[in-house]
Every structure is written in structure tokens, then in C-alpha cells.
Amino acid sequence: MKKKNEESDQFGLVSVYLVLLFLIAIAIFLFSSSSNSTTSHQSFLRCLLDDHHIPPSMITTRDSNSFSSLLNFSIQNPRIYGNTYPTLIVSPTSESHVQHAITCAKKHRIHMRVRSGGHDYEGLSYTSTLGPFILLDLFNLRSISIDVTSNTAWVQSGATLGELYHAISEKAGPNVAFPAGVCPTVGIGGHLSGGGLGTLVRAFGLAADQVVDARLVNANGEIQNRKSMGEGLFWAIRGGGCCFGIILSFKVTLVQVPPNVTVFSASRTLNQGATKLVTKWQNVAHELDRRLFIRVVLVPDEDEEGSKTVKATFNSLFLGSKAELLPLMGVSFPELGLREEDCTEMSWIKSVLYFSGYLSGGKNESALTERGVVDPFFAPFKAKSDFVKEPVSEQGWDNIWKWFSEENEFLIVILDPFGGRMDEISESETPFPHRNGSLYNLQYMVKWDVAEGSELTGKHLNWTKRFYEFMAPYVSKNPRAAYYNYRDLDLGRNEEGANSYLTANVWGRRYFKDNFRRLAEVKSEVDPDNFFRNEQSVPPLFHSGK
Structure with a gap:
């Protein structure tokens, strides 16, 4: 022993x-x-x-x-x-x-x-x-050069959308615009290389659809333009992300708009028929006159008795006058009950201030050149996205509304309609594939108090995941699609090594569908060693072995 x-x-x-x-x-x-x-x-x-x-x-x-x-x-x-x-x-x-x-x-x-x-x-x-x-x-690197003769602009990647919008207004006049996002502090480089949704998407398509040339530094440190980089790489950088090189600047086509456009915001709660209105919106928003963009913003709210409810705000931009808009709405969406006093005519640049919230905050056009953090509701957030191909039923929306009543969550859901110009561009024209057949894009965003600790942050992140899982029956499938500019690491992360493409394919097809393999092929040609990489960048199709 x-x-x-x-x-x-x-x-x-x-x-x-x-x-x-x-x-x-x-x-x-x-x-x-x-x-x-x-x-x-x-x-x-x-x-x-x-x-x-x-x-x-x-x-x-x-x-x-x-x-x-x-x-x-x-x-x-x-x-x-x-x-x-x-x-x-x-x-x-x-x-x-x-x-x-x-x-x-x-x-x-x-x-x-x-x-x-x-x-x-x-x-x-x-x-x-x-x-x-x-x-x-x-x-x-934020210079902007506008050519009013050719109606084009060279914009360096470090410029913001607001700076571009302001420069267009100053140098090209009220009849010229650029179709991109509503947040002025977004950088040009990331926005255009990922697609670029905005209020003019139905009339003109994405921001990336307007790109006609670019200057890029490749992995060898060489500066290339469209001609020298070739059409394969030029295709990839218009929606496939920033992993193929460093984009120095884009040359974009500007678009013509009327000297005055019309905006309106009409809010309805559940007691005011929001469910039926949102359901009807799904069936008509993508088929409206392409000059008419109506997004829906859904948030939790309280009614006059203090009970929890949901508020749906129909937020619209129309490239025309009130006199043209009201008959269109009367035929296509009379249920909303839009009145002349609900509508405001203004210049396109004023509509940029309107949709960004700057106008209600008393800011003028010079505010578009402000950089850094300007959001008055600056707070931690988690966002996810989906694309919807079949309208959600009224019963479906009733089930969704229950999630809006949960406590301690600031939830905002944004529905951006497609149709119009988006239906005329094939899924393979650019890496952004969510074109024909997509009724609208869904963005879910949960915000919380910046002072909350990591334990409560985890609670919010978990709630967002559960809500996203709940939405699965109502959105696109095989794959369940997502928008690359609304990046979401829950969909997957890259892994190093020989299986990097197979691993990335899990999340890559959600963003790019069948275009993902083509993106990986381009990556193999221009950056085989994967120098430009991050947790969700397109990897080379063929592993270099380094």
C-alpha cells in the first residue's frame, strides 16, 4: 500500500x-x-x-x-x-x-x-x-470635384455623404442630387463599396449603381483605375466590400431631380389602424410610381391612456409637387388618408436635412459638413437586417407587435421599399444581389443606455438575437439574406487556413448570394495572400498556403 x-x-x-x-x-x-x-x-x-x-x-x-x-x-x-x-x-x-x-x-x-x-x-x-x-x-482624403458639364463627381473615400450632398448643392444647383443614405456622417468609401441604400433607391438604384470609375491602391501598392484594374475588380468594389484594396476615390454619376420635392410623415398607432396600413403598404410600396419612396419606421409607443402600443410612421419623399402626389396616393394608398396639409414642398437638399433629422433640430445646410458623432441619441446598439419577398399577414404583424411591448428595450424597425429601378437591374450586375423579388429591406436596431454595464449589454444582445430568430418565418430563405452595410457578426466570422472560403460561405451567401463565389475568385486574383482582411471580408477562393 x-x-x-x-x-x-x-x-x-x-x-x-x-x-x-x-x-x-x-x-x-x-x-x-x-x-x-x-x-x-x-x-x-x-x-x-x-x-x-x-x-x-x-x-x-x-x-x-x-x-x-x-x-x-x-x-x-x-x-x-x-x-x-x-x-x-x-x-x-x-x-x-x-x-x-x-x-x-x-x-x-x-x-x-x-x-x-x-x-x-x-x-x-x-x-x-x-x-x-x-x-x-x-x-x-476628402476632396470632392464636381463636373457640372458631365454631371459627374470624383469623391475621395474619406469624404462623408453630407459633404458630398453639400458640395452638390453648392456647385451643381437644386436640380442635381446623388442617391445614397440618409445619415450625413457616413463615409463614402464604406457606403459605396457596400451598396448604399437611400431615399432615391426606387428612382435611381443604389449609390454603387452610380459608380463609373474608381482609384484604388492594390495589395502591391500600385494605384489603379477602372481601365487598369479590369472589369472583374471594378465589379467587386461596387458592393462587395473594401477587402480588394484601398479605394482612394470614386467617380459617380449625379442624377437630375425637380427643383422642389415633396415630403411627408404620417404616424398611426395600433388603435388608429397601423396594422392594416403596414399590411397594405407591403402590397403597394414596391409598385408605386418610382418617384415615390415611402419607408415605414416602427417604434414602441404609449397611447393616450398610457398603455403600450406601436407607432408606425410613413416617411416619404416624392420627386414632384403636392399637386402630383395627392392623386397618386388617392389611387394607390387611399387608406393612409394623406392630406395636403401633411405634405411639404422643399428643395432636394432640404429633404436631406429632413430625413436626417437636422431640419427638426434647427440645423441648416452647413451642418452637413460636420464630422464625428452628431447623433443626439448616441447610444450603444446592435442591428440586424433581412429582406422580405412575401407580404407578412395581419396576424403575422399582430405576433410581431408583442415583441415591441417588452420592457427596457428601445427598438426601432425600418422598412425600406424596393421596386422601380431596383427591379430593372439584375442580381449579378453588381455584388449586391437583393434586387428583383425583394419587396423591402428590414433593419432592426436595439439601443440602450450608454451607462449600463456589460451584464445588461449581454441581455440586450440576447434579446436582439431572439427577436431575429422569431422573424425567420416572415423573411427570405435559402439563404436568409442580409445587407452587407448593416454588418452582423452573429452571421459568422472568417477563419484562417485552407478552409477559409468554406467557412466564410456560411455568412457570405447571406450578404451576396450566388455572387459570393465570384467575389472570392476576384479576391484570389488581386489579393491571394489575403492582406486586406477582417472578420467578415471576402477570402480568396483558393488558399495561397502562406
């Missing part, structure tokens, strides 16, 4: 010894990795400063007093605060600076993220779970 105890003690000592060796090995590996990372980043800095003579003022390190303010300047989702941040920020002021940054990063194997506006819903343009990285912030 004593011998057995001695053997047991020896075995225990050996086990402890092996565990200690394992822990020491891990510590050495982590220290080595950290040391190697530090050395690589120092080499990267020397490459920029000494080899390429980048001005030191363009580089902000973590120990700089301005690091936090520069990093947080355009972060639009405080839920992302506290995630892994860059070791340094490079803020180029010329195209050559971008080339040098890529050359040095690739030479010293430095991972890079690129930010144009900071609206990435999951923060992938300025955070990373793939290890240490640098941030290339394009906010200084």
Missing part, C-alpha cells in the same frame, strides 16, 4: 511539473509574440518615417495625448468601446502616403484596418480580433 502511495505521489509531482512546463512555454510564446509584434511595428514605423519620409504628424501612437480623441472621433457605436484598438493610427494626406503605408505594412507583416467614416456596425474598420494592427484613417 505504501508503495502505491509513493507511486501516486511521484505521478502527481510529474503532472505538476508538466503543467508548469506547459505554462512556462505559453508565457514564453506570448512574450515572444508580443516582442515580435513590437519589433515589427517599430520596423513599420522606421519604414514609413525613414524609407518613405512620411511626416511624423501623420502618425499617432498609443502614448500620444491625441490618440484617444483621434480614435474615438468617428466611432458611432459605443458598444465597441473597449475592444482591441490599433497600436498606432496613420492619417494619410495624399494618395502616395496610402501606397507607402501598404508597402511598409506588407513588408513587415503588419495587419491593417481602414476607416473612412466609422459607421461600421461591428467596428471592423477600427478594431480587430486577429491580433495587433494599425489603423489607416482616411478622413483627410
